[in-house]
Amino acid sequence: xxxxxxxxxxxxxxxxxxxxxxxxxxxxxxxxxxxxxxxxxxxxxxxxxxxxxxxxxxxxxxxxxxxxxxxxxxxxxxxxxxxxxxxxxxxxxxxxxxxxxxxxxxxxxxxxxxx
Numbered sequence: 001x002x003x004x005x006x007x008x009x010x011x012x013x014x015x016x017x018x019x020x021x022x023x024x025x026x027x028x029x030x031x032x033x034x035x036x037x038x039x040x041x042x043x044x045x046x047x048x049x050x051x052x053x054x055x056x057x058x059x060x061x062x063x064x065x066x067x068x069x070x071x072x073x074x075x076x077x078x079x080x081x082x083x084x085x086x087x088x089x090x091x092x093x094x095x096x097x098x099x100x101x102x103x104x105x106x107x108x109x110x111x112x113x114x115x
Contacts, residue, residue, distance in 0.1 A: 069103040070101075073110075079095055
């Protein structure tokens with residue numbers, strides 16, 4: 001049973017290599033020498049980076065409009081807990097929270113994810 005499975009896996013692997021090689025040959029991709037590969041890589045590195053203008057992007061425009069209303073919230077509080085009901089030890093513990101939100105109304109009502 002294990003031998004049959006291994007033979008099946010090997011067959012699929014060899015078939016994949018063969019199909020991949022045929023696809024590369026059909027696409028006109030030929031192997032190049034290490035010198036040619038280095039020359040091509042250096043040519044790409046010598047080119048100036050392409051600067052893409054964002055232009056008229058709806059998402060960028062929406063972010064520009066909403067950004068002033070986005071808030072970041074950091075909270076800190078203290079909690080007193082009892083450790084053991086038999087010998088009550090009161091522990092004073094500091095808890096922190098983080099969240100974000102947006103100002104929803106003119107008077108400062110914030111909808112937030114802070115917990």
